[in-house]
Amino acid sequence: MIKGQIIKALSGFYYVKSEDDSAIYQCRARGNFRKKGITPYVGDFVTFQIENENDGYILEIHERKNALVRPPVANVDRVIIVMSAKEPEFSLNLVDKFITIIESYDVEPVLLVTKKDLLNEQEISFITTHLDYYERIGYEVMFVSNLEQQNFNDLIKGITVLAGQSGVGKSSFINALIPDANLNTGVISNALNRGKHTTRHVELIPLDHGYIADTPGFSSLDLDNLDRNTLKYCFIEFADRANECKFRECMHINEPGCAIKAGVENGEILETRYLHYQQMLNEIDTRKVRY
Known part of the structure; x- marks a missing residue:
């Protein structure tokens, strides 16, 4: 039996990266998981056995430190909330809702506000005043103009998930992290456009400092996880x-x-x-x- 981490889930298959040799095995979950109502998530640490050279079965899911539901990712270290300063308009209400939901899963939120170059001085002052407050209470904050000219490597810690409305700059953020993403990692650019594929497809893309979770994003902003x-x-x-x-x-x-x-x-x-x-x-x- 081998230990590893699920780095991709697609069509009932789980792709597990072995902690021994970093090889990736295509696995199915044992039938007793379904009977118990347990679904393996990308990010899960698991024990699995190899049936042949490339295939295997997941036998055990190790304890999770947290698990998002939509998107289904486990053991998340941080969520980067991508908000735009304009087009769509900056919304403090949306910022607080994202932060609250992320906190409810015991995950660290990071706030990234884009399109600073579209604002006048008064608008910049308004947003900066509020971002200073979020920074003062303990959140990491960035306020930027051109995403693709920034270095975001230090924002990635462990498993990092992106959250944000459509059109705020998530694709540009990915291109800044992985300059050839559109050429070699088409799945990423597709994933960040709503409706391109189902929520069943979640994948961890390896970076220098951890993984960026390629997911369809947060499908809802309800408070079902909270009382x-x-x-x-x-x-x-x-x-x-x-x-x-x-x-x-x-x-x-x-x-x-x-x-x-x-x-x-x-x-x-x-x-x-x-x-x-x-x-x-x-x-x-x-x-x-x-x-």
Whole structure:
């Protein structure tokens, strides 16, 4: 039996890179996985056995540190949220929703804002002020113009996934990482255009500092992974000062002695962050039960 990591999933086959010799084996999952409702994900560390020279069977999936559902990738180290400053317009609401969902999976978010060159000075100042806040509370942030003239290698850590709306520059980001991506890695450029292939195809593309996950991206931005009691912990500046609240289980809404509301009032917490927290909490409280 051999240990390895799944680096590609396609049409019921899993391509596993052996930790012994870096060879890649085309594997199927044992039938008992399906009976138990377990699906192997790209990024999973597994134990497998070889049936012949190139084929094998996955016998065991090792414990995951996390797992995204849409796209299905396990053991993710960071998600780079790609937002545009213009065309489409920059949205703080969308930034906070992406960050919250990524935090809920215990994954590190990184914020990359593109198309800076399309803005005037006033618009640049507005976005920079907000990005400075995200950086101050602990997030890595980049604000750039021409993506293909940047060096993004240092942003890739372990398994890195891209998230963002269509048209924000994810393809240009890939081209900056892999200059010949369009020539030699057609799967990447196809994957980053919505609708080109199904969500069943996920692949890890090796880079110097880790892998970039070639996926169709985040297919939805719902809060199904969150309940009202965990939402507040996905706002890291709230979690940092929650023990200062008068009540231990404070939801930061109507309770007296709330350190979060005090932080908003004195300007230490960005007001839009608190507003978006309230909106997401309301979305969670009013969502319909799914059966």
